[in-house]
Amino acid sequence: MREKVNQVKTINRIATVFSVEIIILCLIASLRFVNIQSTITLIIFNLFFASLFFQLNGSSTTKIGMLTAGNIIGVFWNSFFYYLSLSWIEYFGLSFNAVFTLIYPILNLMWIVPFWSLSLSFLPKMQFPKTA
């Protein structure tokens, strides 16, 4: 029994280390292949997410898993729109760059807000549920 508990703990630790590595890789990838804004967005997302989400009930594996998923989604989302903007700048000219700067935070909020709302559902219910 004790051995099994230790095994689970070890697996959790490996998963945590693996997740942290993925998050770091996402940050590096966003800086190397996307742009500095996307890296800053991911850093803000990580700080905000960690400070609130990690205080809720639930296993730390689930929480770090959600944080990792958020980073992966963030990198793909940002790279998709970044390369899309590059092709549009090619087509419409440099003036499109201003439009992209204008809508850039909105595009990021389009994944951050739903992701935040959905990720809360993966945690166990907290106290004080409403009953008549």
Added chain:
Amino acid sequence: MLTEILNLFFFFSALIIGAYLIRHYIFTLTVLRSAKSKPVNAATCKSVYEPSVSILIPAHNEEKVVGRLLQKMTELSYPKDKLEIILINDASTDSTGRIAEDYSNQHKLIKVLHRDKQTGGKGKASALNAALKQAIGEIVLCFDADYLPHSDIIAKIVEKFSDPSVGAVQGRPVVLNEPRNIVTRLITLERIGGYRVDQEARDILGLIPQFGGTVGGFRRSIVSGFGGFDESMLTEDTDLTFQIYLAGYKIRYAGDAECYEEAVDTWKAYWRQRHRWAKGHMQVCFKHEYQVLTSKKLKWKEKIDGLLLLHIYFMPIITFLSFLAGGSLILFGSPVAGALWFVVLVSFYSFVGNYAPFFEIGIGAHLDGRKRVQWLAPLMIFSFLYNVFICTKAFFDLIVGKLLGRSHSDWEKTEHLGNGNCYIEN
């Protein structure tokens, strides 16, 4: 020159918006920490403090809901010999008065105050003032006609008055008709952010919890000392909040004193209700702003929170103008601080009544044990944009009204249909 003005406006407005975001982040963290330290299923109220209580229920054409409220009132667990219930039938043209009289005949503690078109019909504050003159309770509680209280709500609210420095106590409204449609669901989210997080955090941090005019009460002696409610105010509850603090008392929030309410369920009704709230809140802001700044009875943190609270209905206008200013600067190639631009856009995912951002709403819903309601958070942006128009119109109506010397003197009420039963009958 224009660019410099736009830059300056954008910078300062984004800073103000950032201040609100930080405020709500602190609120969210405070409530999270408090929830972790609270025992689950905290014991029910065991207070021995039982002062005499008068319950005032202003009703103007409320025949669809007044009966069920009076029935709930007869089921209250508070000692009947210390309780009186005054229903103000204020110039109703439907059968509100008859229904109330029927209950009054069956239950001694229910009294009905009839006001005809000559004496009444001048709005909620006027109706409350008339009843306040007849009330004999040490503590006066107010309930709107569409509310449905739990049987132990009086004890939970009154318990906080055992502290003599407490001038008023606010309970928690919970939306009863939540599943009805998208409007009621969004209002539910807004209520969760406003009460489960905002009000509770303000109470914990010793700031200014707001008296909401219903599901709450005040010391009769204090409000009588003010000469009753200010009838020129559209939101007499917010006005009372600041009068109480400026008089040196405080307001407490009783989150466990829950009462079900019927939320508006159409965008048109939502517009009417929020327009009244926005206009009333702005009136109160103009009335108390200077006093809050200069008061010696308020602590510095109460002053800051009070000022932020007073200006909350100006924020959708400021946020939208900030968006236009920032957007113009970006499009014309002028550099704008990226972080500030992000802050402005984040606040589009906020509710207007409390300026609660999406993360606060999510945490509030989670603390309430909700699993899915927060999935609607992405829609907050549409509600916010709708409120930009509401608050802008309210602001211009207020200014035009002031210039033309108009004052309101009638009921600007929300129609209650008695819909919804997600907690009571399901």
